[in-house]
Amino acid sequence: MQLRGEQLAAHLERALQPIYTVYGDEPLLVIEAADAVRAAARRQGFAEREVLTAIAGFNWNDLGSTACNMSLFGGRKLIDLRIPTGKPGREGSAALQDYCARPSPDALLLVTLPGLDWSEEKAVWLKTLTEAGATIKLTPPNLGDLPAWIAGRLQRQQQGADREGLRFIAERVEGNLLAAHQEILKLGLLYPPGKLSFEQIRDAVLNVARYDLDGLREALLSGDLTRLARTLEGLRQEGEAPPLVLWAMTEEVRALAQAKAGVAAGRPVDLVLKEARVWGARQALFKKAMQRIGNDQARAAVRFAARIDRLVKGIGAGDVWDEFLRLGLMLSGRQFSCGEE
Known part of the structure; x- marks a missing residue:
């Protein structure tokens, strides 16, 4: 079964599933959900706990042997399996599927993972875990929420x-x-x-903002100039390399221009977004950005990004961080002259 994060507390008041899989991009939410499962397991008699961490060199046979190796006193056990990479690999996938086919009646398996990409979410091993127990995908609130x-x-x-x-x-x-x-x-x-x-x-409250390139991409696509300026300044103060910032912004600019051109040619928007490698939550941001800017603005933004690339390489005069903000202004949908040479 698939559960939302807000459903977990009520679910854990009932009889527990034999397997719980918890994953998401935000570590805090994953930690809290996993802690809730552990606490519920203790309340329902799973007094023992064994932690397995699937890092390089991990022996996946340990999963089955841990489930079989129960206490001499007959206690029930929580198997706390952590997969830090989110990718169990071929051997791990087979081991997880084997366990799901014959789960131990005296063990509860808790699998924790980081955020998974769209391909991993469709993997057979994750589907098998979901069918054999309960899977909880933790989604962090967006900035507005x-x-x-x-x-x-x-x-x-x-x-x-x-x-x-x-x-x-x-x-x-x-x-x-x-x-x-x-x-x-x-x-x-x-x-x-x-x-x-x-x-x-x-x-x-201290200023503990985490300025990262994902936040920069989101601010750029949403046209939120205030957040974009704050994020760029944070990255600048933290010593982020301008070529990496340019790469992150240019990836979005090129994808946006490609999608706009595809739609202008009469192709379905979902198809052109797929071809531009835009998936998941990014699609909603892209669709709004595509409504906000025109084809000419999108093409001009690509040319302006190339101009910043020359500036990063020492060709031309100007402050590259100011130019990053000007690129964001172009994608905000406001009237703007980039002053291209």
Whole structure:
């Protein structure tokens, strides 16, 4: 069965499945969901626990032998299998399928993984785990939903904040849920239960934003110039290499131009996005960006990215970080002259 993250708590109050698979891009959510499964297993008599970590050189025969090697006192066991790469490989895939075919009645298998790409989500081994137990895919809230997520976490510790305070926290953590979690816990330690003032939040919360290239891509495609400027400045201060920043932005610019050209030629939008290697959640961002900008703007953005490439290589004059922001301005849908040579 497939469960959403918000369904897990109620599900764990009932009889447990023999296998739980937990995965997602956000480590905090995966850790919390796995902890919830472990706690439920302890409540229901799985007193022993054995951790297996499938790193290079891992012997997949250990999975079956661990399930068979039960305590002399007849206790039930939780097998905590961690696959850090998210890719069990051919041997691991076979071992997981074999286990699912004959799960131990005295063991509960918990499999934790990082985020999986679209191909791994369709893999036979994951489908087999889902059919034999319960699979929980943890999806982090997007930036617009982050204030509500923070409000829910504050409520757990009997605290609250107004919209301004919630937005302040969200902007400072820049999508980093683990950092947000830490800041929320800190507010619980610093202040008593009740409504937090903006001044209290401002004084307590550190700027722990995690500026990364994925956030940069999202800001670029969404046309959010404020976030784009903040992310670029964060990357600049953290010493990110300009060629890597240019690569991330250019990948999106080229894909967008390719998709726009395909649609202009009368081809279905889903098909051209697939050909441009745009999958999953990125498709929604691309479709909005395609509605926002025209074909001429898309082609001009490609040419402007090539101009920045020359600047990165030392050809021409100008500040490359300013030019990154100008490229983002071109894709925001606003009127802009790039001043191409």
